[in-house]
Amino acid sequence: MLIKQLSVFIENKKGTLANLTGALVKNNLDIRAIAVFDTNEFGIVRLVVDNPDKALEVLKKEGFIAKLSRVIAIEPEDAPGSLNKIFNILSEHDINIDYIYSFVMRLHELPYIAFKVDKLEKAVEILTANGINVVNSEEIRGK
């Protein structure tokens, strides 16, 4: 299962992140995960929210450059080496990871791992076949 993630361009200056999250909160959108990739001048914020389509609409209206894309979210086992095992599986199948971040859901003990790879469908198939719990969007929505 793939989940929808928002990517938003921000300038690295005071208040831009607050503007971004403020716009979402104002529209009753719940942020489930946020990761910032930045340099001194600009950055890309990756967000997982409960209603990504609405969030995209809200952000565009506010003048942000934003894009929806799909990422894989998994729930790693609570065991040593579990992440390493996942990376090995992907690597064996020649799948490259573009970026990765983890996020915590309320009422849930372990963090989820979100990652973007070059062959999304194939990756989901392989991970599922190897018994790894791939999170679906309903779980993210909390419904």
Added chain:
Amino acid sequence: MIWSKDETLSRDQFTKIQEKRLSETVHSAYHNVPHYKSKLQEAGLEPSDIRTLDDLAKLPFTVKDDLRANYPFGLFAVPQKDVVRYHASSGTTGKPTVVGYTKNDITTWTELIARMVTMAGVTAHDIAQVSFGYGLFTGAFGLHQGLEHVGAAVIPMSSGNTEKQIMIMKDFGTTALIGTPSYGLHMAEVAREMGIDPKKDLKVRLGLFGGEGSTEAMRRELNDAWGLFATENYGMSELIGPGVSGECQCLNGMHIFEDHFIPEIINPDTGKVLGPGESGELIITPITKEALPLLRYRTKDITSLHYEKCECGRTTVRMAKIHGRTDDMLILGGVNVFPSQIEEVLFNIEGIGPHYQIKVYKKGYLDRIEIDVELIDEDFLDSFTLLENLNQTIRGKLRTVLGIDAKVNLHEPRTLARSEGKAKRVIDLREGK
């Protein structure tokens, strides 16, 4: 369509008219304006020494500071009772430069604009929205009079209040847009924000742009955004306002109305007159203006003159798109760069918007340049590498095309300043600037 037979005269006929009118202008300036009398005397000249076009080069130049020094009416050649209109150019520092028109001057101006808008494709069937600011600035009134003269219906909208502009444009069925190119781009952006696609939902078929320089890339952008046919025109308030020259639909440069203006190109450093096709500063001598004659006015605009025949049938000389001004040329670490060249590079890069700002400052003894651009394409968000590559692409192109190393700052859309008139593109923070 060609408005006037005076746009298709032979070279000999032009020369004859120009020599006669030049002589009249020199006489009038000499006898009616003390400034010119003393200038000519200093140069050891009598008005009768100026008979042919070759004699023109003997005359001293007139510069903008001469108008300032004689503020407000010192260079006028007619008594105030004969003046029927004043305009003034927006001086960024100090006093503005004031220009005046007699009744005949207004008639001339109206005629020249009629030729110019006809050349751009405007007919009596058009509804023309004038989005230049009405006031002391010559742009709006100049176009207004000439458009009415060809029978177009004029909407004197003025600049600003952009959402209302779009509404009127939609409701009145505007077919020709008149304004600065940067405001044209801004209006298209605002229209799209209002949910109006200028291409599909509006009827604008012609764009007559002037008041500031523009590039071919900007023309493409305007054509694409509006679905219109953009032409450029040229003028400045000292010379008459808009109406010195304009593009015909063959887009071979701007036809100069030679029965009213004599153009020359000089080397701006030496003052030496250059030949056809050579690039240098444009010098204009208006030869029919009564209220404010000017002898060899230095425009500071850099262009070249082309005398080959144009397919449109006009025989008037054409001036190339202005590719810079002698006073906005940036010297960066010894490299000469015009903001228009930077603009041309930026316009050809996918993913960034048409608005930009150039900042120049000193770090130690070195000139540093920073260019602010807006990211407009969300596809660059797929990976950080794409964004960094975009930044590197912009830097690389500026380096290879212009030889400058600029720091490029990507900004969120709609965060750079927009203008409703002339865009302020360069901020020079170096000392003495």
